[in-house]
Amino acid sequence: MTDTDVAHAPPGVTERIEGYLSEMGPSWVAGAIAAGPATIASLVTAGAAFGYQLLWVVVLSAGAGALAQYLAMRLGLLTERGIVAVVEDTLGESWAWLLVADAVIAAGVAQLVIMKTVATVSATVTGVDARVWGVVWALVLALGLAGRGYRFLELAAKLLVSLVVVAFVASLFVVPVDAGAALTGLVPSVPTGGALVAAGILGGAVHITLITMHSYTMRSRGWTRENYDAATFDIGASMLVAFGVYSLAIFLVTASVLTSADLSTVGAAQALGPLVGPSAKWLFLLGLWGAAVSTLGGNTIVPPFLLADKLGWGTTIEDSRYRALLVAVALLSAPGAFIGGAVLGQLVLVLALGTVGTPFAIAIVLYLLNSGAVPDRNSTLANVGGVALLLVTGALAANFVREQVAGGVGALSGFVLAFAVALALAMLGLGGKYARDELGS
Template sequence: MGAIAAARAEQRRTVTVEQLRRRGWRGRLAVLGPAFVAAVAYVDPGNFATNFSAGAGYGYLLVWVIVVANLMAMLIQSLSAKLGLATGRSLPELCREHLSRWGTRFMWAQAELVAIATDLAEVIGGAVALHLLFGLPLLHGGLITGAIAFGLLGLQSRGHRPFERAIVFLLAIILVGLVSTLFRTDVDAGALAAGLVPGFAGIDSLVLATGILGATVMPHVIYLHSALTQRRLVCRSAEDTRFLLRTGRTDIVLGMGLAGLVNLSMLVVAAALFAGTGVPGTDTLEGIFAGLGTQLDAVAAYGFAIALLASGFASSGVGTYAGQVIMEGFLRRRIPLLLRRLLTLAPALVVLGFGVDPTQALVLSQVVLSFGIPFALAPLVWLTAKRSVMGELVNHRVTTAAAIVVTAVVVALNGVLVWETFGG
């Protein structure tokens, strides 16, 4: 009853799109939010592991991967947001409507595996951060991270705004914790510019590049973003729809732009401080923490740990939210939030309990995520190109072509990785 009452109160407080249009820039600010929730998933602990490892091991070589992945993310998230706006339904719901029964079940199964891999990275990251900051055992830190994520999701009972504000606050902590260190680092501008030229240095760099891609273009948030925009505001005219579409694009550029800045900061800081220096252990989160303290000072080290903690808390909450959208959309089933939190938390706790190296688990989880991207991208591109689904918001042919290229690049990169790893 409390959740129903809160939803009705939220509905009474909601203004119309026409009123927002008349408010000018203040009306646009009131619409911003969904992309910032999605952006948290693009700076989760898996990004910390892959980006710092890439910078420490290969310098500025893979800068281009982060830039390309962020541009891909902007395109993909704009399509997902537009799908929810145009149809009032999420991507999983539309997949269920347009795919066969067995196709829908397969899509649900692989999406759930993606959600588990996502939660693995997020919980491990939060646990490592608590260990670095307070010396807590990793298993205890994982439990605390799961509990905090559950608390964040509880804010949804008060409407979408409290949850979004909490996530934006945590995103701000991540941004300050990492970008402040970037400004204190002596960056080689020439090497940074050279890193914009695509290239690899063997199979290990390809694994990291695939991990960066999986950590940046997150499959679960492709499903989620379409749900974040559906039924958020009701459009009563074509002008309303165009206003929300334009504002949504601004939301995505700002949210994904901040996420891209954070990701780039990680790699550049690692390249400037660790590459070729002989600082030990920079392929682990613990080693990065120690290395920042050695190369800069304790402020940089604890800024990194606090950012990692905020990332673990925020992204774990967003990941569990995405899991709800996936199950409800594909299967029309909804399980209690606490049970879902426990089910997705279990694999991470097993990894922590058995003492698996947390950084290696994070990097491998991101590689797993990259293999889930095509299964989210293909139906997204297909559905947003169908006028019968999208109406006037159907993709332009150029947009569809660009999305097909993005999907092909992801599939090709993963194919090369498999060949080099198992057959090369």
């Protein structure tokens, strides 16, 4: 073999992996949202209230999250467009607006509660009033995202998610874990009162905001079909590995030590101190702070992406209208720091509410991946996985709605019920449309 042949030889596995590692990014933004305080709240509640019984849901969530991101990645790369524009061209304007409304409601409600968590943790660490921190963080978001754009967010997401994973994994070394008891939690079962928590855990990984934003983050990175392998590696590293390790570490720590499900996320960190030492407390608190900040930044870009795409605007800061949307969402998150009540229950409810909206987003993605919108239709294996994901998220969403209604139909449960019914009808309509299209062809 000549020197020229060696120079033009295909790169080996090591070189390819090194290349993928250097290119990672878009899925880490989704991972930053998934690895957030709402997920921590669900994991804390699950571990403290039910011990190891919901470990199977924790394990399932990482795989399900990776699968959902993979399907969203395929749609984004094969069309090289934002999901809203593809929906509008393929299904029509009404379907596009319904998807936008679904995602914006879920992301908007989450933004306020996430800001409350960021401000609360910041106040605990510094002693400065949480409401002051709410205003400070809103300004930091507005200046950072509107001034530096997507690449600033991507870099922050990779750094903070890595920090969070390290912090929570380190906490495992100072907390005793009963491995034998943990193994029993791998047997699927939902204890009485556990449906909301299970929906919250899965909702952290398989969420409408993560599914809808992925096509836009890849476009911001400049990825096309040629980056398919790198994009797949990106999902495996961020969602399957980093998010999976993160979720397992938090769940095992809380299931092993905590016994009260009434703790706030900050309260859970503080409770670890007298039980297993100050190191566990500060590691948990540091991880919670990093997760809250990274999630706040990632979640902020979701409504601007979708609205700008629907209105035909650009989805980068070069378009002043998109930049204005970024600033507006960032500043409107500040009131979250003024919300009263215990943040733990609010965070779990936010994720569960997102779970209600997620099956519709999955159905939309599956429809588009099996239509003329993409040049290469889904494989049978990808469709089987997508349908399984749809059924699991749908069942958990239905259980959550049933629990809410069982407690009496008030203002909140009534809204959740109406939201769920509207999206269920939309999914039935989408299924009927797909069946007619297939029969017609």
